[in-house]
Amino acid sequence: MNAVTKLLRELVARPSINPAFVDDPVVSGEERVAELLIDRALQAGLDFRRQPVLPGRKNLLVRLTPSGKAQRRIILAPHMDVVPAEANQFKPVIKNGRLHGRGACDTKGSMSAFFQSLCDVAKSGRRPQQTEILFVGLVDEECNQAGSRKFAQAGPKGDLAVAGEPTLLQTVTAHKGDLWWRLHAQGKAAHGATPHLGKNAVHTMARVVDVLETEYAKQLRLQSHPLLGSPTCNVGLMHGGTQPNIVPDDAWIDIDRRTLPGETAAGVWREIRTLLKKHGLKATYTDLKGVDSPALETDPNLPIVQEFLRSSRRRKTLGVHYFTDAAPIASGGTPAIVFGPGNIAQAHTADEWLDLKQLDQATAIVTRFLRVQP
Numbered sequence: 568m569n570a571v572t573k574l575l576r577e578l579v580a581r582p583s584i585n586p587a588f589v590d591d592p593v594v595s596g597e598e599r600v601a602e603l604l605i606d607r608a609l610q611a612g613l614d615f616r617r618q619p620v621l622p623g624r625k626n627l628l629v630r631l632t633p634s635g636k637a638q639r640r641i642i643l644a645p646h647m648d649v650v651p652a653e654a655n656q657f658k659p660v661i662k663n664g665r666l667h668g669r670g671a672c673d674t675k676g677s678m679s680a681f682f683q684s685l686c687d688v689a690k691s692g693r694r695p696q697q698t699e700i701l702f703v704g705l706v707d708e709e710c711n712q713a714g715s716r717k718f719a720q721a722g723p724k725g726d727l728a729v730a731g732e733p734t735l736l737q738t739v740t741a742h743k744g745d746l747w748w749r750l751h752a753q754g755k756a757a758h759g760a761t762p763h764l765g766k767n768a769v770h771t772m773a774r775v776v777d778v779l780e781t782e783y784a785k786q787l788r789l790q791s792h793p794l795l796g797s798p799t800c801n802v803g804l805m806h807g808g809t810q811p812n813i814v815p816d817d818a819w820i821d822i823d824r825r826t827l828p829g830e831t832a833a834g835v836w837r838e839i840r841t842l843l844k845k846h847g848l849k850a851t852y853t854d855l856k857g858v859d860s861p862a863l864e865t866d867p868n869l870p871i872v873q874e875f876l877r878s879s880r881r882r883k884t885l886g887v888h889y890f891t892d893a894a895p896i897a898s899g900g901t902p903a904i905v906f907g908p909g910n911i912a913q914a915h916t917a918d919e920w921l922d923l924k925q926l927d928q929a930t931a932i933v934t935r936f937l938r939v940q941p
């Protein structure tokens with residue numbers, strides 16, 4: 568078993584469930600992962616520091632300083648948290664060239680590849696002359712991305728950040744953003760025996776849902792981004808009324824509106840409000856997330872992105888449909904891409920696994936990229 572596979576096996580064996588989902592000190596929190604990486608960093612002669620994010624939760628920053636004056640900074644940024652899992656998913660199993668276990672592909676595979684590359688370059692004695700390499704183990708990606716939001720705001724900034732996610736070794740420069748909103752329709756309560764004396768909020772909301780699912784969906788399909796396609800809107804939840812003999816005075820739905828680069832909350836609300844008004848409907852909205860989740864769009868022609876592509880022996884960048892830490896990091900002023908071994912299809916599943924050949928390839932790609940840095 569090679570070093571990067573061993574590292575992945577040890578990382579998977581250390582549960583790091585996001586405490587927002589499961590609050591049990593035996594399996595929750597990113598600290599067990601951070602401790603292992605700190606131990607390895609010290610062995611490789613790297614220095615580290617912690618960046619407090621939430622109570623008891625800190626980003627881990629491990630740094631390889633250049634031999635000369637730093638002119639450039641590359642940031643390798645996988646997240647340390649995983650989604651909930653059964654106890655046996657923290658007992659990694661290697662079978663037929665795959666490592667099975669929670670986090671294997673999302674995203675301890677990327678973490679192992681990035682960290683191993685950093686250690687290999689550090690130990691090789693051929694560190695870059697002008698480029699600082701900063702590994703950032705982020706907390707809380709699976710919930711609110713508090714780790715990357717804090718890092719974007721507190722710094723340091725860099726010339727390129729690589730967020731670790733299973734992209735099948737493709738370089739991702741774009742993904743959609745999202746808005747989670749609750750839409751309320753107001754009615755007027757009345758006795759169920761005299762419905763004509765009230766105004767039924769459920770009926771209003773049913774019509775709102777119909778407009779969103781038909782006319783609005785059609786309108787969204789007219790917009791298109793070369794890497795991302797069209798924005799979408801999903802009505803995921805509906806609630807209204809209290810019991811059969813009362814005319815409901817309130818009804819609400821929760822929507823997930825996936826945005827393209829450039830779309831803003833204000834713009835989306837204008838769009839929806841105008842459409843509802845056209846149908847004589849009225850609703851209000853509240854934001855369910857409380858944090859901004861913009862789309863990612865990094866220029867694929869940036870020389871440093873092209874350098875990364877060459878290291879990965881590919882020519883084209885890709886867009887994906889899921890949200891990542893790259894967007895908050897990019898909002899902070901560091902051009903960001905997403906890259907890593909594994910397939911997003913295996914992320915969050917009961918039998919999560921990673922192809923170990925891809926793990927080796929990812930390590931080779933990142934190492935190549937680090938070695939060509941000035």
Ligand SMILES: [Zn+2]
Nearest residue numbers: 673674708732
């Ligand atoms: Zn992930």
